Amino acid sequence: xxxxxxxxxxxxxxxxxxxxxxxxxxxxxxxxxxxxxxxxxxxxxxxxxxxxxxxxxxxxxxxxxxxxxxxxxxxxxxxxxxxxxxxxxxxxxxxxxxxxxxxxxxxxxxx
Amino acid sequence: xxxxxxxxxxxxxxxxxxxxxxxxxxxxxxxxxxxxxxxxxxxxxxxxxxxxxxxxxxxxxxxxxxxxxxxxxxxxxxxxxxxxxxxxxxxxxxxxxxxxxxxxxxxxxxxxxxxxxxxxxxxxxxxxxxxxxxxxxx
Numbered sequence: 001x002x003x004x005x006x007x008x009x010x011x012x013x014x015x016x017x018x019x020x021x022x023x024x025x026x027x028x029x030x031x032x033x034x035x036x037x038x039x040x041x042x043x044x045x046x047x048x049x050x051x052x053x054x055x056x057x058x059x060x061x062x063x064x065x066x067x068x069x070x071x072x073x074x075x076x077x078x079x080x081x082x083x084x085x086x087x088x089x090x091x092x093x094x095x096x097x098x099x100x101x102x103x104x105x106x107x108x109x110x111x
Numbered sequence: 112x113x114x115x116x117x118x119x120x121x122x123x124x125x126x127x128x129x130x131x132x133x134x135x136x137x138x139x140x141x142x143x144x145x146x147x148x149x150x151x152x153x154x155x156x157x158x159x160x161x162x163x164x165x166x167x168x169x170x171x172x173x174x175x176x177x178x179x180x181x182x183x184x185x186x187x188x189x190x191x192x193x194x195x196x197x198x199x200x201x202x203x204x205x206x207x208x209x210x211x212x213x214x215x216x217x218x219x220x221x222x223x224x225x226x227x228x229x230x231x232x233x234x235x236x237x238x239x240x241x242x243x244x245x246x247x248x249x
Contacts, residue, residue: 023160024124053149055156055222063215070212084149091227092220093208 001025002051004032005027005068010111013041018050021058030061034078040073045107049080054088056086075099079107113181115186119176120159122171122193127159130178136190141187142249150228151189151247155223158200158243159193166195166241182192183211186230190244200243201226 002025002088013036021029036044044065048054065077077099079091087096099105118133120126131152138148153176162170177192205226206219226232231246 022156023127023163030166041138053153055153055160056224057160060217063212063217066212088224091205091208093210097212098211 004029006032006036008032008036008039008041009108011067012043012108013037013039014045014047014108016047016050020053021051021054021061022051022055023057026055026057026061029058029087030037030064033061033065037068042069042072043111044069044074045104045111046076047079047104047107048082049104051085053083056088056092059088059092059094062094062098063095075111077101077107079104094110096105112117116180116182118178119175120169121162122159122174122176124160124169127156127163130159130176131155133178133179137182138187138247142183143187143247144146147247147249151187154225154228154245155189155191157225158245161200161221162191162193162195163242166193166198171195172216186246186248188244188246190242192243193241194239195241198241199236201232201234 002019002021015033015036017029069076075076079101116137118130120130134155135148135152138151159176162176163169167174174194179190181188200222205223225245229245230248233241
């Protein structure tokens with residue numbers, strides 16, 4: 001199960017995800033991310049505090065979204081990944097490609 | 112003599128969780144740490160998903176994946192067996208974690224994580240079945 005909530009702030013879309021991002025739920029996760037981008041938001045904060053598991057299926061959606069927003073000169077930044085989720089990001093080298101923050105406030109404030 | 116546990120699932124994404132839970136339960140019963148159990152769970156998800164996506168092209172509802180766990184004194188051996196076309200995931204080049212965003216292609220990360228998380232991994236094609244065996248030490 002995964003739940004994706006998008007909150008439209010002034011210039012940033014805050015995407016809060018809870019649950020598990022795996023091969024079954026990654027599609028829904030991706031739709032949530034795409035939805036925010038299609039509404040015209042090119043600054044995204046992806047809050048993963050509530051995600052206790054993410055496999056490579058989730059990575060794929062993050063990379064897709066990241067490419068889209070960067071094409072529009074925007075960015076996607078990650079907040080509060082758990083240690084296991086951070087490990088997946090790190091193994092894939094995404095920690096050097098994406099800015100990752102310890103708190104949601106820091107991620108939002110970085111824009 | 113290793114104790115063996117077997118499960119067969121239809122080769123559909125909705126049943127991957129069942130295979131992951133099955134392996135996790137055996138891993139837990141074997142005395143593995145929570146972290147090791149988590150790594151086994153993720154490895155099975157990645158392997159089964161690859162079979163369903165690349166082996167059966169998401170049309171495997173009439174096909175199956177066998178998951179066989181063997182409890183050895185110091186490790187758990189898990190063999191995942193499928194009937195799709197011969198394919199050795201270990202023969203594919205690893206994706207590059209240092210690649211810049213523009214150069215990143217999808218694919219390859221699943222088996223890459225399996226290699227990172229497991230202590231041993233080998234593949235063989237035998238009796239018309241792909242057989243991928245992964246091992247995790249206790």
